[in-house]
Amino acid sequence: MAPQYAPSLRSRLAPMLLVLQLGFILIYAFYIEIESNVKVYGITFSNLYPEFQDVNVMVILGFGYMCTFLVRYGFSGSGFNLLVAVIAIQWAIILNGIENWYYRGKIRIDLKSLVVAEMCAASALISIGVVLGKTNPVHLILIALLEVSGFVLNEWLLQTLLKVPPLNSIMLLHIFTAFFGLMLTRILYRKGSEQPFEKEKVDRKTGLFSILGTLFLCVFWPSFNSVLVDNRTPGRRLGAVLSTYLALAVSAVTAAAVSSLSSPEGKLNPIHLQSCMLAGGVSIGVSMPAVHQPWEALPIGFTAAVVSTIGFRYLKSHMLLAFKCHDTCAVLSTHGLPGLLGWLAHLLLQIKDCDDHNSQKAYHLLAQYTRRQKFPHLAVQK
Amino acid sequence: MVFNLLTAAFSIQWAILVQGYFQFSHDGKIHLGVINLIYAEFACAVVLISFGAVLGKTSPLQLLVMALLEVPVFAVTEWAVLKYLKINDSGGSILIHLFACYFGLGVTFVLYRPHLNEGHAKANTSYQSDILSLIGTLFLWVFWPSFNSSLTLKGDDQHRAILHTFIGLSASTLTAFALSAMLNKNGKITISDIQNVTLAGGVTVGASVDMMITPAAAYALGMMGCTACMLGYKYLSPFLAQRFRIQDQCGIHNLHGLTGLISCAAGICAILMADEEMYGPSLYEIFSHRAPVEGDPKLHKLQILIPGLQPGLGRTAREQALFQVAAVFSTIGVSTLGGILTGFVLKLPYLASPSDVFCFDDQLFFEVPPDYDSPLKLNNIDDSAA
Numbered sequence: 001m002a003p004q005y006a007p008s009l010r011s012r013l014a015p016m017l018l019v020l021q022l023g024f025i026l027i028y029a030f031y032i033e034i035e036s037n038v039k040v041y042g043i044t045f046s047n048l049y050p051e052f053q054d055v056n057v058m059v060i061l062g063f064g065y066m067c068t069f070l071v072r073y074g075f076s077g078s079g080f081n082l083l084v085a086v087i088a089i090q091w092a093i094i095l096n097g098i099e100n101w102y103y104r105g106k107i108r109i110d111l112k113s114l115v116v117a118e119m120c121a122a123s124a125l126i127s128i129g130v131v132l133g134k135t136n137p138v139h140l141i142l143i144a145l146l147e148v149s150g151f152v153l154n155e156w157l158l159q160t161l162l163k164v165p166p167l168n169s170i171m172l173l174h175i176f177t178a179f180f181g182l183m184l185t186r187i188l189y190r191k192g193s194e195q196p197f198e199k200e201k202v203d204r205k206t207g208l209f210s211i212l213g214t215l216f217l218c219v220f221w222p223s224f225n226s227v228l229v230d231n232r233t234p235g236r237r238l239g240a241v242l243s244t245y246l247a248l249a250v251s252a253v254t255a256a257a258v259s260s261l262s263s264p265e266g267k268l269n270p271i272h273l274q275s276c277m278l279a280g281g282v283s284i285g286v287s288m289p290a291v292h293q294p295w296e297a298l299p300i301g302f303t304a305a306v307v308s309t310i311g312f313r314y315l316k317s318h319m320l321l322a323f324k325c326h327d328t329c330a331v332l333s334t335h336g337l338p339g340l341l342g343w344l345a346h347l348l349l350q351i352k353d354c355d356d357h358n359s360q361k362a363y364h365l366l367a368q369y370t371r372r373q374k375f376p377h378l379a380v381q382k
Numbered sequence: 383m384v385f386n387l388l389t390a391a392f393s394i395q396w397a398i399l400v401q402g403y404f405q406f407s408h409d410g411k412i413h414l415g416v417i418n419l420i421y422a423e424f425a426c427a428v429v430l431i432s433f434g435a436v437l438g439k440t441s442p443l444q445l446l447v448m449a450l451l452e453v454p455v456f457a458v459t460e461w462a463v464l465k466y467l468k469i470n471d472s473g474g475s476i477l478i479h480l481f482a483c484y485f486g487l488g489v490t491f492v493l494y495r496p497h498l499n500e501g502h503a504k505a506n507t508s509y510q511s512d513i514l515s516l517i518g519t520l521f522l523w524v525f526w527p528s529f530n531s532s533l534t535l536k537g538d539d540q541h542r543a544i545l546h547t548f549i550g551l552s553a554s555t556l557t558a559f560a561l562s563a564m565l566n567k568n569g570k571i572t573i574s575d576i577q578n579v580t581l582a583g584g585v586t587v588g589a590s591v592d593m594m595i596t597p598a599a600a601y602a603l604g605m606m607g608c609t610a611c612m613l614g615y616k617y618l619s620p621f622l623a624q625r626f627r628i629q630d631q632c633g634i635h636n637l638h639g640l641t642g643l644i645s646c647a648a649g650i651c652a653i654l655m656a657d658e659e660m661y662g663p664s665l666y667e668i669f670s671h672r673a674p675v676e677g678d679p680k681l682h683k684l685q686i687l688i689p690g691l692q693p694g695l696g697r698t699a700r701e702q703a704l705f706q707v708a709a710v711f712s713t714i715g716v717s718t719l720g721g722i723l724t725g726f727v728l729k730l731p732y733l734a735s736p737s738d739v740f741c742f743d744d745q746l747f748f749e750v751p752p753d754y755d756s757p758l759k760l761n762n763i764d765d766s767a768a
Binding site: 008009010011012013014015016017020021024025026028032033034035036049053056057061062064065068074075078079082083086087089090110111114137198205212254257323 | 438509510513516517520521523524527529538541542544545547549551552553555556557560561563564566567568571573576580596597598601602605631650686
């Protein structure tokens with residue numbers, strides 16, 4: 001096919017970025033100042049810097065290099081990742097501070113607000129993974145702005161109306177971003193998606209770069225999950241780190257097994273290993289507030305990897321044919337389904353650990369009822 | 383990459399000794415701590431930045447000799463500036479970046495190769511090498527806040543340094559993408575711009591990073607630094623190569639020189655605008671040479687507010703700013719002179735400088751694998767399955 005020339009970015013990308021940046025400068029000039037009187041060894045700063053750098057590496061290097069798996073999209077994958085991350089972080093700092101601005105007239109930022117903003121940026125980056133290769137950078141900027149706005153709005157609704165603790169609402173980013181991206185790609189569906197794209201291929205070299213990105217993500221995921229955990233209860237943050245690590249380890253092993261099982265020649269698919277290894281981290285992240293014992297982390301990682309690998313293998317073509325969603329990075333099986341699984345695990349673990357008198361009574365009644373049904377002669381006399 | 387490692391390892395060891403002699407020795411022995419390593423790493427960064435100016439045109443021997451000569455010059459400059467001029471430069475924009483840039487330019491001025499002015503057949507990149515280079519850029523991007531904040535005071539200063547650096551880098555990233563698309567004929571983004579210019583913001587906020595410039599100022603500095611750097615790459619570097627015989631291979635003048643100068647100017651403005659109303663008594667902690675002299679009653683009052691405040695020189699803001707200007711000029715002067723002298727030393731025949739044909743070629747120094755000679759793929763040829 002003859003090459004078709006895309007409209008020039010010069011008149012579109014450049015003015016948009018410059019106007020956006022100048023707009024940010026104006027907003028920051030009038031409304032944002034840096035938190036002062038930071039306690040030197042307190043909660044706000046020194047404790048957080050190493051974890052902040054870990055999250056920073058994940059967002060910029062990890063996601064960036066993971067998106068270079070496409071053979072002809074390496075520059076765009078990593079370059080636009082940096083661009084979108086930077087825009088999303090700046091916008092997220094502003095949005096997260098709006099509530100502060102409403103009550104106090106100024107937004108004060110410190111390292112923690114930067115960390116939270118980086119997590120919101122991570123959600124934007126996962127969404128653009130769904131449309132990877134099919135958009136131009138102007139689209140990506142708009143996606144970043146709107147997705148971060150939507151995510152922060154979602155967080156606010158959860159925290160204000162449903163009284164969800166902030167940690168839980170942020171960790172739901174995986175679910176939010178997966179479905180945001182899927183709907184995006186549904187709307188942006190192209191006729192040409194029905195045939196497999198000629199350039200949507202993985203090469204040996206780009207596959208290695210992509211694994212490098214995944215390794216960065218894996219190595220620093222415990223920090224990502226544990227940075228916002230409240231350390232006032234001793235051992236909670238350590239618990240988060242350990243659960244994440246164990247879940248990632250289990251999901252890596254399981255992903256290898258399922259990948260080998262589901263392949264006709266019994267071979268391992270490296271892309272399965274990459275994406276589905278992260279599935280463990282995703283689901284443990286969503287369920288982390290309820291995971292108190294190490295043994296609870298392992299089955300979560302296990303199930304996440306199984307679901308994710310099977311989903312990766314079969315869902316991608318299914319989503320394309322049935323729902324007209326062409327998911328480039330298979331985000332549904334890497335973030336969406338494991339996220340939902342993590343949510344379910346969270347629910348079940350909370351019910352199990354619940355001290356609430358009413359639900360205990362309900363639990364006992366349920367137990368008695370089943371006993372009475374199965375073993376009528378053993379029914380407890382009321 | 384390997385030369386980088388070699389030069390870095392050599393420079394760090396040599397710098398620990400030299401800087402230790404000037405700054406950390408008591409009782410005839412150099413006392414070692416992590417702070418020595420940090421200072422040595424800064425010296426190492428200086429050498430590696432200068433290396434960028436002569437990338438591909440030297441042999442490893444020449445690089446080691448350059449490091450051998452550059453580190454003492456840097457150490458003496460650093461010691462003299464810090465001890466006698468006493469300036470505020472937490473991110474090292476003056477001492478590190480300006481010094482390294484002008485030293486490198488001095489060396490490359492002497493090592494001018496007239497035949498390289500039309501470019502070199504081997505001095506181009508490939509798709510894979512560009513992506514690998516981007517990893518390096520992203521590592522620098524991610525850890526730059528640590529670089530800028532390592533020598534600041536703990537607490538608020540370090541916190542501010544980290545946030546300002548992050549903001550400066552963010553601003554320069556956005557502007558880099560915008561300008562790259564804007565200055566290109568077809569509106570396409572050039573990856574080497576992204577590799578180099580996104581880091582300009584980190585250098586530009588360097589001199590004023592721990593002062594109370596607002597986040598907006600950090601943004602503005604990032605944008606200005608990025609613009610200067612990009613325009614430098616497009617227009618200044620070719621001009622210097624053709625008219626002034628300065629063949630700056632990696633464009634370090636743009637990324638470190640121009641941005642360093644902007645950073646100094648910004649630092650001077652920030653110093654002139656700093657007053658007690660904004661900073662409170664911590665003004666005398668950050669600008670420690672503005673603290674009242676020993677014996678001044680004001681010192682006692684301040685020491686009640688900030689226990690442990692050291693007496694300073696009682697300088698006014700204007701005096702401090704003038705000292706900063708003096709430091710800039712002296713750094714540039716000493717580094718250029720040092721660079722030129724080092725360049726003459728590097729021309730010694732014993733040091734095996736590569737000939738013009740063998741520039742930008744690993745084969746001269748390394749055992750290379752069999753697929754080394756595969757022809758470089760040129761841009762714009764569509765060689766996917768068509």
